[in-house]
Amino acid sequence: MSARQFTHIGTRPVRHDGADKVTGRANFGADFALPGMLHGAVLRSPHGHARILSIDTSTAAALPGVKAIVTGRDFPKTDSKVWLGGEGALDLGDMGDNLMARDKVLYDGHAVAAVAATSLAVAREALTHITVVYETLEPAMSLARALADDAPILHTDLKTSGQPAPESGGPTNVAARMELSRGDVEQALADADVVVEGEFQTPMVHQGYIEPHACVARHGTDGRVVVWCPTQGPFLVRDACAGILGIDAATIRVIPSEIGGGFGGKIPVYLEPVAIVLSQKSGRPVKIVMDRDEVFRATGPTSGSRVVMQLGAMRDGRLVAAKASMWYEAGAYPGSPSGAAAMCALACYTIPNFFIESFDVVVNKPKVAAYRAPGSPMSTFATESLVDEVARRLERDPIDLRLQNAVSEGDQAPYGPKYGPIGLKAILDAVREHPHWTAPLGTHQGRGVACGFWFNAGMNSSATVALDTDGSATVVTGNPDIGGTRVAQAMMVSEELGIPVERVRPVVADTDTAGYTDLTAGSRTCYATGMAIINAAQDVKEQLRLRAAKVWDVEPDQVAWEDGHVRSLVEGDERPPLTLNELAATLAKTGGPVVGSASVNARMAGPAFAANICDIDVDLETGRSTVVRYTAIQDAGKAVHPSFVEGQMQGGAAQGIGWALNEAYLYDDDGRLQNPGFLDYRMPVASDLPMIDTVIVEVANPSHPYGVRGVGEVPIVPPLAAVANAVRGATGVRFTELPMSPPRVLAGIESLESA
Amino acid sequence: MATLFLPRAIASLVDGIDQVEIDAPRVVELLQELVRRYPAVEDRLGEMAVAVDGDIYHDADYVPLQPNSDVHLVPRIAGGSPEETGA
CATH class of the missing domain: 3.30.365.10 (Aldehyde oxidase/xanthine dehydrogenase, molybdopterin binding domain)
Structure with a gap:
């Protein structure tokens, strides 16, 4: 403390x-307007994978009220990157290609042209007069298809970076591979008293921020550019627009509006460079606002994933070995959080022998963006499900087992350095002492617990x-x-x-x-x-x-x-x-x-840990799962404003519950997204959830004068496994594929009954 | 001398060693010496952050080292950022 x-x-x-x-009264992105402003609209690909043979904009350009049209030819090709002050590098070539396709469309919703007109209605009408001739190609809509020997290749020049597998070298959809290892995992697994294993899959899901992407851009005759937009990083918008368009960042001013949620999804630029070029061509300010369909189809969700993991333990409860391979969908361009996923997977426990390999795989879906603790929820879903199985095999209390193996100050993180003061054991103590942990359960109810880790930047x-x-x-x-x-x-x-x-x-x-x-x-x-x-x-x-x-x-x-x-x-x-x-x-x-x-x-903030307790009620006739009680416990270091720390914990839990139970991008065989709206993409709303209880643990971070750690990301890490462990308790079925929707749960129950 | 711990991921570039003692006042000199000894590792350093005595820095060049400092090369992660690289 x-x-x-x-x-x-x-x-x-x-x-x-x-x-x-x-x-x-607050002004969000779509609220802004300027005198003489034009309205922009974007034409998007209806195909998951296709070559663009031609684009004819002549009819649209002749429509009264149309002032400018852009296609991929209006954006310079660049191989430049923008460095994010330690956040790494953004590939502006990919980002530019993503916001306006040039030669190929790589996902349903990929932008191919945009119009600026005197009204939104005219702009939308103009889109219908643009003729794009496509040569459709087979899309790679799953990890399995993207990794197959005869997979459709998204980028013929893609080479696997990092540590390519020895057999790689030809055309591939694997953008990167990395390994983490320590000790002798094969021997440790052979010597373990208990080995549990599983294959875990999660679907691509969206951050689901309420506010759609929007911007207004004004390209003045003096060369000065002003952009108004909701963003998580106005300086990034400035530098990305400059790099993509090949103009001097010193001439660009980015004014951030209020922002209606981001969760990582409002880091990339999608509309801003398009609006700038439309403004430059028309000589007038241009406003573009996405609708919900566009947000789902064309902005970054997070990866679908597949994790195959083995976990070995001794009879006394010591976790001694872990072996995992994990594949993460990057979407249409490289850059999934597969590396972070590997680093987070075992970060809660002192496991002396492990081998993890992770793969970044391009598929014909939107380029993924960050989403709260990128990569960690999916790999943690596997780890925490298997830790739960170890506890069941050894007939151990799941908190005791976790406490026995939990990392503390001085332990070496799986990614290298030793931890400083951290709060995982204090969190687990708080879980055990919380009345929720010992409250009685009803019929067909189960209780699950899970931990989670994130680095904090x-x-x-x-x-x-x-x-x-x-x-x-x-x-x-x-x-x-x-x-x-x-x-x-x-x-x-x-x-x-x-x-x-x-x-x-x-x-x-x-x-x-x-x-x-x-x-x-x-x-x-x-x-x-x-x-x-x-x-x-x-x-x-x-x-x-x-x-x-x-x-x-x-x-x-x-x-x-x-x-x-x-x-x-x-x-x-x-x-x-x-x-x-x-x-x-x-x-x-x-x-x-x-x-x-x-x-x-x-320097990077002190690591964040969290644990969640979930009680779930499963209707055995319909397979519907209802969260009846939920408690989130987290080390904040020092909570500056506890209400907003609690809000982060509750928000992360709600998003994680949705990921566990309902949410998924659903594509047809041609690569078209079938549920690009909140009616069909089912996120939990307030009436779906109980009040989420919170406990803030404060183990001071010595890197901050008040002891503050970051709090926004780790809340979404434990829920996937906490919910799955609760469903396991309620049904006797170990679900390893998300979402645990009613049909899937019902099928699991029926298969258990028939076994 | 600081101890630089090397991930197995780059073992093939550093003759299979997993740690090396280097006398250097700051991270920049430490990494220069590493590259002098193992030139092949230079191309991979850009993919990595550096942890000094448990604290991870993305821009670590001028972080001072103590005689008994533990230094780790860590794959860059990007909290909230799309950037990911193998290591």
């Missing part, structure tokens, strides 16, 4: 943007804190507020300066205003940007201390900041301390305004 006593950190003030959001952040003469302050950062980070940022300023939270104004600035800041992603905003804010506030404090020395006409080392005041250290000086308000009121006399600033490139 953190030894520091806090005044504001850990409290629950009202968020600054709360009233705007609940009253509809650090990276680059900047912040300024400006003090006003009335003692209020403004804190400016470049991180769009997705989960309540504005109020958390204000609370940090309050903690440092003693200003009431409601008198601190948190501002999400644009790329011309804020210092460079990496994405609102990776559970990094409160952690890394928070550090920049704390440092900036401390800069203000230091400047005020010097101003007090000037007021008192003493040497700077004769004044000190204590408890929100500046106090004289001069012996015998009985002048009362100067308050922040008093100092603020005299800024003009003491040297002018005070603005503190700071930037950091933070």
Whole structure:
């Protein structure tokens, strides 16, 4: 636990943007408009895999009201990458090809042309007059088909990066392979008293953010470009647009709107470069807003996966060996989270012998994007299901077994370094002590538990804190507020300066205003940007201390900041301390305004662990599963604003439950998505779920001055296995393929009964 | 001297060793020395982050090393980012 006593950190003030959001005043991406603005619409491929033979836009261009049309030929080919301040590199060639196909369409929904017109109706009408001639090709719609010897090849120039299998070398859909290993796994499996194994499959699923992608772009005659859009990273949008279009990033300003959810899916650019080129060609601002169908068909979901795993244990409960192969769908271009999946799969346990290989596989589906703890939920689904099976085989309490094998400070992570202070054992203790764990179950009900891990990112952040003469302050950062980070940022300023939270104004600035800041992603905003804010506030404090020395006409080392005041250290000086308000009121006399600033490139935040308990009721006649009680426990390091930490935990649990029970991209044999809408793509809504209880464990992260860890990603890791383990308890059937929809559960029950 | 632990993934590039002692003040000099000894590993370093005494850095060049520092090469992960590379 953190030894520091806090005044504001850990409290629950009202968020600054709360009233705007609940009253509809907040401006999201689709709300923005400019005078003279045109409306854009995008023509998308109806085929899963096809060669583009020709595109004829002449009839559409002649339609009254049509001002500009673009196709893939309007976008320069590039092999450049944009480095994300430690987040790695984005391949802008792939990103550019993804937002407007050139030679081939690689999935249902792949953009092939776009129109800007005086109204949306005219733009949509124009799309119907564009003639695209395709040569259809067989799509690779599954991992099995993409990996087959005679698989249709998406990219003829693709070579397997990382550690290719020895037999590879010819045309392939395997974009990358990696290995992690330690010890002698084969011997350990041979020596193990119990070996459990399984093949686990999860479907491609979408993040399901409520707000669709949208943007307005204005390409001025002076060459200046302004983009308004909801995004998790305005600086990334700026740099990606510059790289894809071959223009100078210095000429692009990206102004982030409010954002209605992202979960990783609002990191890539889809519309922005298209709108910029349409604006350039038409000379007018252009707005494009996706509908829900487009969001599902053409923006990044997360990978479908297949994991084959063996887990070996001794009679005394020690997990001694794990062997796994995992294949992750990348969508149409390389870049699934298969590597992270391999690194996370065993991160909760001290397993001395393991071998994991992971494969990044392209298929004819949308290019995947990040989705909360990318890759970890699927591989953890396998691990935690098998740990549950070990507990059953050994007739051990599943918490005791996990505690026996849980990692703690000093243990070596499967990906290399030793853990610092981490909270997994404290979490498992909290699970065991929670009344949920021992509450009685009803008939046909089962209880499951599962753990999860995510790394948490650090990276680059900047912040300024400006003090006003009335003692209020403004804190400016470049991180769009997705989960309540504005109020958390204000609370940090309050903690440092003693200003009431409601008198601190948190501002999400644009790329011309804020210092460079990496994405609102990776559970990094409160952690890394928070550090920049704390440092900036401390800069203000230091400047005020010097101003007090000037007021008192003493040497700077004769004044000190204590408890929100500046106090004289001069012996015998009985002048009362100067308050922040008093100092603020005299800024003009003491040297002018005070603005503190700071930037950091933070090391990765302390690892995050979580555990979930799920009670499920299964209707044995219909196969319908209902979650009747759910508890999420997580180590937050230090919860800055506990309500928003709890919100992250509840949101991640809800998404994970949907992934476990209902959600899946459903394609027909021709590669057309069959359920691109919330009616047919069934995400859980409030009425589907019980109140999700939360327990925040706080094992301070020594890398942060308050002990903060990221909290946004790990909540989605445990639910898949927690739900599956609960269904196992309720039905006696071990389900290894998601979603556990009623037909699948019913089939499982019937097969058990007939066995 | 710092101890650099090498993942098995690059074993073929470093004569099969899994750790090496290198005297270096910072990560940048440590990796330069690694490349001097095992030139083939250079192309793979861009795929990796570096962990120093348990803390993972994506931009570790100027992180100072203690005489007993443990340094690990770690596959880059990207929290919330699409980037993934093999290692």
